[in-house]
Amino acid sequence: MSGRLTRRRARLLAGVVAAVAAIVTLLATGLGRDPSVFASPLVGRTAPNFTLPQLDGPPVTLSKLRGQVVLINFWASWCSQCQVEQAALDQTWQQFQDSGVVVIGVDFEDDTGAARGYVRTAGVTYPVVEDTDSSAALAYGLRGVPETFVVDQSGRIVDHVIGPVGAAALASEINSVLLARAQ
Amino acid sequence: MSQLGTYLLLFGLVVSGYGLVAAAVGAKTGRLALVESARRCAFGVLAIVAAANATMLTALLTNDFAIRYVADNSSRETPAFFKALALWAADNGSLLLWNLILAGYVAAVAIRFRRDRPPTFPYALAVLFGVQAFYLVLINGPARPFGSLANPPADGRGPAPLLQNHPLMAVHPPFLYLGFIGFTVPFAFGVAALLAGEGWDQWVSLIRRWTLVVWCFLTVGLLLGALWSYSVLGWGGYWAWDPVENVALLPWLMSTAFLHSVMLQERRGMARLWNIALVIGAFSLMTFGTFLTRANVLSSVHAFAQTSVGPAYLAFLALVLLGGFGLVAWRLPTLRTQASLTSAISREGAFVANNMLLLAAAAIILLGTTFPLVVEAVSGQQVTVGGPYFRSSVTPVFLLILLLAGTAPVLPWRATNRSRALRRLRVPATAAALVMIATAWAGVRQVAVVAGFGLATLLFVTSAQEIGSGLAIGRRGSRSGAVRALLRGRRRHAGLVVHLGLALVAAGITASSALGQQTQVTLKTGQSTAFGGEVLRYQGLSADQQPQRIVLTATVAVFNSSGQTDGALHPRINLYPAATEPIGSPSIRRGIVWDLYASLISLQNDGGSATFRFYRNPGVNWLWFGGLVMALGGVAAAWPSRRRKPGNDDADDAGAVRRRAVVEVGAP
Numbered sequence: 001m002s003g004r005l006t007r008r009r010a011r012l013l014a015g016v017v018a019a020v021a022a023i024v025t026l027l028a029t030g031l032g033r034d035p036s037v038f039a040s041p042l043v044g045r046t047a048p049n050f051t052l053p054q055l056d057g058p059p060v061t062l063s064k065l066r067g068q069v070v071l072i073n074f075w076a077s078w079c080s081q082c083q084v085e086q087a088a089l090d091q092t093w094q095q096f097q098d099s100g101v102v103v104i105g106v107d108f109e110d111d112t113g114a115a116r117g118y119v120r121t122a123g124v125t126y127p128v129v130e131d132t133d134s135s136a137a138l139a140y141g142l143r144g145v146p147e148t149f150v151v152d153q154s155g156r157i158v159d160h161v162i163g164p165v166g167a168a169a170l171a172s173e174i175n176s177v178l179l180a181r182a183q
Numbered sequence: 184m185s186q187l188g189t190y191l192l193l194f195g196l197v198v199s200g201y202g203l204v205a206a207a208v209g210a211k212t213g214r215l216a217l218v219e220s221a222r223r224c225a226f227g228v229l230a231i232v233a234a235a236n237a238t239m240l241t242a243l244l245t246n247d248f249a250i251r252y253v254a255d256n257s258s259r260e261t262p263a264f265f266k267a268l269a270l271w272a273a274d275n276g277s278l279l280l281w282n283l284i285l286a287g288y289v290a291a292v293a294i295r296f297r298r299d300r301p302p303t304f305p306y307a308l309a310v311l312f313g314v315q316a317f318y319l320v321l322i323n324g325p326a327r328p329f330g331s332l333a334n335p336p337a338d339g340r341g342p343a344p345l346l347q348n349h350p351l352m353a354v355h356p357p358f359l360y361l362g363f364i365g366f367t368v369p370f371a372f373g374v375a376a377l378l379a380g381e382g383w384d385q386w387v388s389l390i391r392r393w394t395l396v397v398w399c400f401l402t403v404g405l406l407l408g409a410l411w412s413y414s415v416l417g418w419g420g421y422w423a424w425d426p427v428e429n430v431a432l433l434p435w436l437m438s439t440a441f442l443h444s445v446m447l448q449e450r451r452g453m454a455r456l457w458n459i460a461l462v463i464g465a466f467s468l469m470t471f472g473t474f475l476t477r478a479n480v481l482s483s484v485h486a487f488a489q490t491s492v493g494p495a496y497l498a499f500l501a502l503v504l505l506g507g508f509g510l511v512a513w514r515l516p517t518l519r520t521q522a523s524l525t526s527a528i529s530r531e532g533a534f535v536a537n538n539m540l541l542l543a544a545a546a547i548i549l550l551g552t553t554f555p556l557v558v559e560a561v562s563g564q565q566v567t568v569g570g571p572y573f574r575s576s577v578t579p580v581f582l583l584i585l586l587l588a589g590t591a592p593v594l595p596w597r598a599t600n601r602s603r604a605l606r607r608l609r610v611p612a613t614a615a616a617l618v619m620i621a622t623a624w625a626g627v628r629q630v631a632v633v634a635g636f637g638l639a640t641l642l643f644v645t646s647a648q649e650i651g652s653g654l655a656i657g658r659r660g661s662r663s664g665a666v667r668a669l670l671r672g673r674r675r676h677a678g679l680v681v682h683l684g685l686a687l688v689a690a691g692i693t694a695s696s697a698l699g700q701q702t703q704v705t706l707k708t709g710q711s712t713a714f715g716g717e718v719l720r721y722q723g724l725s726a727d728q729q730p731q732r733i734v735l736t737a738t739v740a741v742f743n744s745s746g747q748t749d750g751a752l753h754p755r756i757n758l759y760p761a762a763t764e765p766i767g768s769p770s771i772r773r774g775i776v777w778d779l780y781a782s783l784i785s786l787q788n789d790g791g792s793a794t795f796r797f798y799r800n801p802g803v804n805w806l807w808f809g810g811l812v813m814a815l816g817g818v819a820a821a822w823p824s825r826r827r828k829p830g831n832d833d834a835d836d837a838g839a840v841r842r843r844a845v846v847e848v849g850a851p
Contacts, residue, residue, distance in 0.1 A: 012512035020504040024497060026553075029560040031478055031493045078340045080254045080332055109760050114337045122334050 040160035041141075047072070047151040048139035052106065052129035055116055060104060060129050063155070069096075069177050070151040071103045071170070074131075074142055076110045077118035082146045085164035086122055092170045093126040100153070101174055106131050108145050152177050185250050188238040188329035195231040195282070196319040198224055203312035210305030210379070218305045221312070225293035228315060229286040236283050239276060239328060243269050249335040252276055252328050258341035260731035265347040271356045272342045274477055274492070275328035280357065282318050284364045289315055292368060301389060303382045306375035314367050317499050325491045341731065344759040344766045349415040355407040359431060362401025363469050366434060368393045369441075370466035370507075373459045377510040383455050383518065387448050394445075395821035398438045399814050405431055406810040417754075417769040417782040419701060419798035421806070424573040429552040430472030433545050437465035440541040443534050450596065451531060456511070456518040457538070463507035468545075470500045475552075528601065533591035540587065544580045548573065574696075578631050582638055585689055588682050589615075589641035592649050592675075610648060615641035627697070635693030643686035646679045673819065680816030687809025694802025703784065705794040711742075715799040717749065717779070718742040724790030733758040737783050737793050741772070754783035754795065778803050 047070075051061040062070065073089055075082035093103040103126040107115045112130065119128055131137055140149060143162065150159040150173055159173055202224035209217030239252070243266045248254040256269040256276065271277040289311045296304050322328055346352050369390045376386040408428065409421035422428060441461045447454040478493030511518065524531055551568040558566045593607040619637035627633055653672050704712045706721035713719075722738040739752040752770040759766060772779040780798040787793070 009513060009515075012515060013509055016505065016508045016512050020501055020508070023504065024501045026556060026560055027474065027497055027500070030556045031497065076340075078254070078258065078336050078338050080251050080336070080340070083332060083334060083336075111338075117337060118334070 040157075042149070042157050043160055045157055046155050047149065047157050048136070050131075050136045050139065052131060052136060055107070055112070055119060055128045055130060057127060060127060062151075065102055066155055067100070067153050069101045069153060069174055071101070071174075072106060072140070072149040072151065073103065073165075074106045074108050074137060074140070074145050074147045076108050076145050077114040078110065079145045081164050083122070085146055085148075085166075086124065088165055088167035088170060090123070090125055091167045092174070095171065096174055097126075099178060101178075103127075104129060106136055108137050108142065109134060150174070150177065153181055184238060184242045184247050185329045185331040188235055188242070188250075189327075191231055191235040191238060192319065192323050192329070195228055195235065195286075196316065196323050198231060199228045199312050199315045199319055202228065203309055203316055206305050206309035206312055210309055218300075218308070221305070221308055222293045222297070224312070225286070225289045225308075228312075229283075229290040232279075232282045232286045232319075236270070236279050239279055240267060240270055243267065246339070248337075248339050249331050251330045251332045254332060254336055254339040256339070256342050258339040258731065261339075261341050261347065262731065264350070264353075265342055268346070268352055269342045271360075272346045272352075275322065275326045275330075277356065277360075278318065278322045278326055278492075279328050281360055281364060282315070282322065284357075284360050285315050285318060285367060288365060288368055292371075301382060301385055303372060303375035303379045303386055303389075306378040307371040310371035310374050310378075311367060314371070317495075321492055321495055325495050341759065344732075344757065345415065347731070347759075348757060348766055348768060349411065351407060351411040351414060355404065355411050358400055358407055359404030362397055362404045363431075363434065363473070365393070365397030365400060366438070366462075366466045366469050368397070369462045373462040374507060374510065377459065377507075377514050380514065380517070384448060384452065387445050387458055391442075391445050391449075392821050392823070394438060394442060395817055398435070398442060399817035399821065401431075401435050401438065402810065402814050402817065405435060406807065406814075410807060413803065414771065415768065417767040417796075419699070419769075419780050419782070419796070419800060421695075421803070424551075424570045426552050427472070427476050429548050429573075430468070430475055433468040433472065433549060434465045436541045436545040436548075437461055437468060440538045440545075441465065443537045443541075447531060447534050452520055453524075453531065455520045456515070459518065460508075460511060461538075463503075463511065467500065467503050467507065468549075470496070470503055474500055526597070528594065528604075530591065530594045530596045533587060533594055537584070537587055537591065540580055540584045544577055544584070547576045547580065551576070581689075582631065582634050585635075585638035585642050585685075588685065589638060589645045592645060592679060592682070607648070608645070611641045611644035614644045629697060632693055632697040635697075636690060639686045639689040639693065642682055642689065646682040646686065650676055650679050650683075673822075673824065677816050677820035680819060681813045682816075684809045684812030684814075684816055687805045687812060689809075691802040691804070691806030691809060695800050695806065698801050700799045701796065703794065703796045705787070705792055707792040708790075710792075712797075714797050715777075715779070716744055718744075718746075719752075719781075719795075719797060721793055721795070722751070724786065724793065726790075731759070735783075735786065735790070737786075737790075737795070739770075739781055739795065741779065752779065752781040754781045756783050756786065773804055775804060777801050 047062060049061070049063045051059055053059050062072075071089070071092065073085075075086075089103055089105070092101070097103075105124065105126060105128040107128055107130045110130070115128070115130065118124070140147075146164055148159075148161040148165050149157050150161075152158050158177060202221045205217045205224065206221035209215070209221060239250075241247075242250050242253050243257050244263060246253070246257070246259055252273065252275050253269075256272045257266050261269070269276065271280045289308075292307070292311060341347065372386045372390045376382045408431070412423070413419075413421040441458065444454050444458055444461065448458055474493070474496040478496055524535065526532060551572050554568050555566050558564055589611060590608060593604045595604065615637040618640040619633050622633045622636045653676055700715050702712075702714055704714075706712060706719075708721055708723050711718050711720040718741070720740045720742070722740050725736050725738070727734040727736065735756045735758070736753050737755070739754070741749045741751060743749045750772060752772060754770040755768040757766045757768060767782055767784070769780055769782045771781075778798070778800045780800055782796045782798075784794040784796055
């Protein structure tokens, strides 16, 4: 037994390397996608209407926002993933509020005091409504928080994001909706 | 708290990194002081990782929501018991426990080999530290259990409702982890033999007992998982061929194969290459299984939500496969053994067949589990492979395994004495035939079910008979002779006890999967339905507001055929604030033969009427009991024996190998 690399050994080792490479390649393709993502049945349909009390301000009715692009973001103060995306939502609101875009935070299964405290300390600037009896969550088939729905000017849902959103992705999404309208 | 935990994990990584280097250098240069310092590192890593676990536990119990893991997996209203369980309720926390158990195994190895150190020990220690270092890198980099939140919420989300619905969650994951992680030890010693280029037969006897212990843990872990599924999920079953269940079964099948083929190497010096490949295969499958579960590749009830550990796991899996099988390829010329089968119908032949069948079952399950990945990689289409594929393809293999286990223990080693073997099979075969006739007589027409009961009987009677004959030989002398006989052949008898358990499990699975009944009905308050010879009446609903949830409990009174009351069932629906869907809890009246099982599906008119699903499941308790018997048999086989004088009988483990090793070394 010695450490010489004979031809036979080299062939065997090459076989092992090739087999492992094949397995790893196969598994790596699986890493690139999220198995929980699938086409939402709500996309393409009219967004269910709601009228909900605002945390600080008059009630908000979705149908009255026709003609504007609406981002409906379901969140809660106990949800750490929602903290992750909050800055992106604020940035989007600051950037697009003068272009006919509304961001609405829908507070899901939360304590009003806790929600108000969070809005104050985290510096949420867009309007936040309370889904007091979870009726909006039911109508939108919510699976958890955060989830975000993008509604176009005609009141149709054009996108549904499960999990935290990013500012860049939101901006390009909104721009394409605004552009489609302009054409 | 967050900082303390972070630093502890970093420190642990540094210490195990040192252990890896010291053990590897010590192994290569033969410097014993380095090996000894690496050995002591094992206790350091254990202490540090234990402290990190204690830190997380304290954070959970004291509602430290500044730690993101605590905010995500606990809340003020969560009962303390489930707060503690939240330690392994999600990916990052469970990696802490994973590291703790691994460090425990490494420390156990360090204690076991504190004095007598086989030449492979330093290499094995290096491999163990290497694996530990990988898992510590994982929680120092891609997964950060002690990651903090800039704006700590006033309250946390609480554990996933399913995980705080039943105390079985306290034991199922730890046992499964003990089973999974334990494979690191046989793997380390197998790879150590490859690295050292010696001790080909010694490593098998060194770790046989470890493998048995690990096998027991995995058996219990799988059973507890099935029990959890049955008692909590409310679908009336215990095994759904879910990808994560499948990948937990794969290492079990591999290690079961290994425990049998080890005997080939110990007794006959056969299967050297095979055994080393099996151990590497089992560890690779375990790593592959954790990759599938944690990298969010397949959709499953068990999959941990969105994590970033996938690429790291994949790299580790590639390293294990390349390193393990690469070394096997490198050492192939020396791994070949001369011994070969003298007769197909012998104990050796049966062990070879046993390995082929167990591996065939593993291959079928692996194929079905990974098939969706292959299809999606090739065509982009999403497909699922469900229970029917697994049931129809695995059942014949499992039946053959029963047949083999029911006949092999009577076969002699080496030579074939068929007439004697056939004589010993006369009683078991007759019993099996009678049971099959009775089953068919009772109206069962599915061949697999009739065969399942028949083969389970064959296995049970053969095992009982062989244990009995072992006792009878001893009893010829005195009563204490019987005990001594039982102890002397302990390994064989313990194995037969495992087979007894397997027979019960097989009967239970056959009965419950083929002979169960179910129905779904909607009942108004006071209304009754007849089901399976009993009458079930919906008595009404009660609501209980608990701090962390609302519990709606339906009462279903049970009356037997003569109208007498026969207890009640209380299926529930639990509403958790952070869950969009209600979580049901079934109610089960367990019996020796039949379980009556009720799930509350939905409520109408404020509980004025309710929809139930009722099941009558036969044999489920045979499965739990049989599994327990299997695990106890495994414990008995693994129990350390008193050191015997050299030259005693050779029914026990290490002696035979040691003697053969001496012969081999002595031979030119």
